[in-house]
Every structure is written in structure tokens, then in C-alpha cells.
Amino acid sequence: MHAIEKILANKSGKDKVETGEIVNAKIDLAEVNDLYLQVIKSFREMGGKKVWDRDKVSFVFDHYSPAPTLKAADNHKQMREFCKEQGIGKLFDINKGICHQVLPEAGLVYPGMILAATDSHTTTHGAFGAFGTGVGATDLASILISGELWFKVPEIIKIEINGKLKPGVMAKDIILNILGELGQDAAVYKAVEFSGSTVKEMDIDERMVLCNMSVEMGAKTSYIEPDEKTYDFLKDRIDVEYDPIFSDKDYEYDEVYEFDVDELTPQTAKPHSIDNIAPVAKVKEEKVDQIFIGTCTGGRLNDLKIAAEIIKGHKVADGVRLLVIPASDEVYQKALDGGYLDIFLKSGATISNPGCGPCLGAHQGVLASGESCLSTSSRNFPGRMGSTEAKIYSVSPAIAAISAIKGRLEKAEEGDPDGNN
Amino acid sequence: MEIIKGRAFKFGDNVDTDQIYPGRFLDISEHSAIAEHAMEGIDPDFTEKIAEGDIIVAGNNFGCGSSREHAVITLKEAGISAVIASSFARIFYRNAINLGLPVIEIKDMEVKEKKELTIDINNSKIINDSGEEYNFIPFPEQILEILESGGIINYYKNNLEG
Secondary structure, eight states: OOHHHHHHHHHTTOSOOOTTOEEEEEOSEEEEETTOHHHHHHHHHTTOOSOSOGGGEEEEOOTTSSOOSHHHHHHHHHHHHHHHHHTOOEEEOTTTBOHHHHHHHTTOOOTTOEEEESSGGGGGGGGGTOEEEEOOHHHHHHHHHHSEEEEEOOOEEEEEEESOOOTTOOHHHHHHHHHHHHOTTTTTTOEEEEESHHHHHSOHHHHHHHHHHGGGGTOSEEEOOOOHHHHHHHHTTOOSOOOOOOOOTTOOOSEEEEEEOTTOOOEEEOTTOTTOEEEGGGOOOSOOOEEEEEHHHHOSHHHHHHHHHHHTTOOOOTTOEEEEEOSBHHHHHHHHHTTHHHHHHHHTOEEOOSSOGGGGTSSSSOBOTTOEEEESSSOOOTTTTBOTTOEEEEOOHHHHHHHHHHTSOOOOBTTBTTOOO | OOOEEEEEEEOOSOOBHHHHSOGGGTTOOOHHHHGGGTTTTTOTTHHHHOOTTOEEEEOTTBTBSOOOTHHHHHHHHHTOOEEEESOBOHHHHHHHHHTTOOEEEOOSOOOOTTOEEEEETTTTEEEOTTOOEEEOOOOOHHHHHHHHHTSHHHHHHHHHHO
């Protein structure tokens, strides 16, 4: 069996599961973000009185933090009241950040667990060998009542990534390249495993980018085999016993794809779909109005570090707005300690509090009609960040930083990855 | 389930949840208000064009993107009776079943814009305005019961009472 199948089997009390089988699996952590007051409404409508296990439920306020509208403020209020009523201690209020960063940092994500959350990017947690999957409000409400959810055991795709990345090329470029090759429906209903020498070399921050964006291929969940880097990340955070789950050597994948990244150059997803991929060097964009470094895809410490190193000593180009939003309070603190925020501030950037920010067009940098934005986020659908007449290019933090200095979508000069020519 | 009849409104591949229900309206939680923004990201006049019972027909990967349940609520509350697509993004598919909106996977069907379609869920077939029949894979019994109950909330209620 594959590790993903073993996790589903363990959690549904079975020795073995097969592709296509429907299982009822026990959920180790159910997380609700602040878009989903509907979870509480559905919970009540279903006749819910008490959540099945208050220690396995978490609320994270990230999409609308701090509340930009009266409705959002009221949603937060009702959620706080629900947590109080139910004795839910794992409420991460507006001061914490994005759920997919906050939960691992809080030691709530570990290999072999099942995490269901009201956010499609819950696939991110595959970077820890966990089964993370996004669900809607009603599914989440039914978990709050029963502690279980039905799953169809998915077909599993292996994406093997080998080779050594050139300086200035990031995990974001790899996953954009994969999306361009395979398309945004390549993994619908399926699960994706990332493996290979490049993934082994990657730190947790970069592994999270691959797993995060597997949902842009439609993936149900993703998986990277846990190793020393995983355990290192977890060791000072986790206070539960966990068993990493590994796949059997003879497991037969539904599909296998191999990518050699030795020669990979920075990539971008052009408007208006995430599989509309081109090398940055081949894209001519006449103007850029806004550049956004942040989100559960591109707002981690490694992202801010790389961007700050490029921007150091430079000013953001005239006519460009650079927004920087750390993914969590921990990232914020470390970026402060590392001097990165100082670099951004001196360059003329706008730094906002941890959260999802303008990624979903809710607040903190919404785009006007006719504007063009480079974003380290994972989605460039029409209207995603505001006007449907705005253009979004999804890029790596390195490209976002170089472009912020140049005032246009730009790759580093050959042999000068920092773009300081 | 009762036979569904409605006019077809056609869309292409990869219609995402930001097109179905733009993110800037996600703080709304009243269903009647959510209904006002159905498909606004792809066709701002959509809710004025459709009548109760109309049907969305789309290509691959309908409902991709975010997990927002608003995307299903908005279609259902706006009067859409079913969505037919070549394939669906999985979270949208689950949400639709959970809320009692029939979602039917079928490829290569001849459909004309605004012409009537008839969906016979119990016999898993669709008939277009020329009388051509297309079969789809039948829903499992439990899914059919959820759809018949109008969603999983009522399904739970019915089963708990029973």
C-alpha cells in the first residue's frame, strides 16, 4: 500500500484499503477558517450540541484579519462565542496568521495524521507526511458532530523531481512548470506524491510550496515522505507521539511523471489560469502596478529571506506598490530578527499583518480595473484579487523581488541571480 | 427524484470558484444575499438571464479553486437545478452533493444554449431538445438519498428521526 492508503486504513480501522473504496476515517484535526460561519450554522441545523472532541477542533482567523467589514467582524464574533461555548482552546485569532502556516508552527500537524480544513490549500500538510484535505462547510460540520468523514481512496500520482536547481530558481518555479506540463485538472480526485533528489534537498518551507499548489492540479491530498528535515521541524513543537507512515516498495502508482530541473529557469503563470505557464524570460509585460509577496504559497521565512536579499540596498521602482505580508506571527518575528522587514521598509514596501491579505481580493491590496500584479500566491483566476479586468502573474518570491526593483516582470541577468547588475 | 427540466447555460473548461462566486463577497452568510452574485465573475448579468430550474453545462474541472461552499449555495439559491460538466473539481463536487445540488458528469453531449434539457436522475439519463438521450453513471444509493433529501443536513435529520 501507499502511505496515503495506510493512513486511510489506520484511521478507518482497516488492515487494507483499495483504490476506489469508500472509507469512513477518523479525523485528527478539524480546522475552520474565518470564511466559514456556515460551519456553525450547519452544525446547529444538523442538531449538533457539542463538538465530538474539543481538543481536535481549531479555528483560525486568517482570510479577514483584522476584520475589514462589519460582516467579517460579526463572523469573528460569532466564532469566538462558539469556541467559548464549546471549550475550544485552539482559536488562533487575528494576530496569528494563515492557517497552513500557523497549525504546523503550533505543533498540530504531524506525519500519519488526517487534517481536514475548510480551505483548499490544506494539501500543504503533505509536506509533513500528513493527509491534509480541503472540505466545505457542511462536510466540516458533519466532522464536528461525528469526528469522521467519508473518503474515496484516491488513485495516486508520483511526481519525481530530480536535479540541482540553478541559483534564483525556487520550488515555486518547479510547481509552475509541472502545472504547465500536466494541466490544472491533472490530479482531479487523485492524490499526488512528490519525491526525488530535489525534494530530498529541499527545506520544509519549499516542500510546503509543492504540496500547497498540488491542489491547483485538483489534488485531494499530497504527500512527501517524512525524513530528518521533517523531524527537525517538528521536534521542538510536537508533544504527541507519532508514527511516520511510509509506502511499500512495490506500490504501483496510477501515473508517474519525472521532471529534471537542472536547466529549469524562473517560470510564471500568466493571466488568467494557473497552467498558462511561460518562462519569465519570454514574457513581455509592459507595466506592473503591484507586487505581492505573501500567502500560504509564498509568504514563509525562506521566501522573505530570498526576496530581502535581492532587494537589499535598492528602492522599489517608481509607480510600483510592493506589498509584503508574512504568513504568520512566527515568520513575522523571524523576518524582523533577520533584518528582512527593515530592508523591505527602507525599499519603500508596505508591510501588513500576517494573514491571507489580498490573495482572495478581500482587503489589504485589492486590484483596480486595468492593473497588473505579480504575486507569489497560487491563483490568478479572473477577479481573484479584485477587478476581473486586472491581470495577475503568479511568480516566485525571487522574481517578485527582482521585478519590484526593475518595475517590470524581470528575471535575473545570467550569472547574477540577485539581479544587481 | 423528480425529473428536472431547465434551459442550458453553457460554460467552458476550468470555471473556478472565483468566477462562480467572487472572493470579495465571502463575508456574506445569508443565502438570499449570496444568490445575487451567482457566476458574477464570468457573467455579471447571469442572475438576470436565468429562470428557476435552469441548468449549467460546463467543460472540464468545473468548480476548481477554493473550497468555498458559497459557490454551491449561490447557484442553488439563484435557481440553478443541476450542473452538468465533463468533470468537476472534487471539493465543489462534495459540496454540491452535501447541499443537494445534482452534479452530473457527462462528456460529449450535444447541448444548445438556452434550449431545454431534461434530467432523469433515477434512470441516470439526460435528454436534449432534439430528443437525443445521454446516459451517465448512476448515483450510488446513499448519494441519491442525500440528493432526494435536499442535502446532507436534511438527510441526517431524516435518518436520525428514523
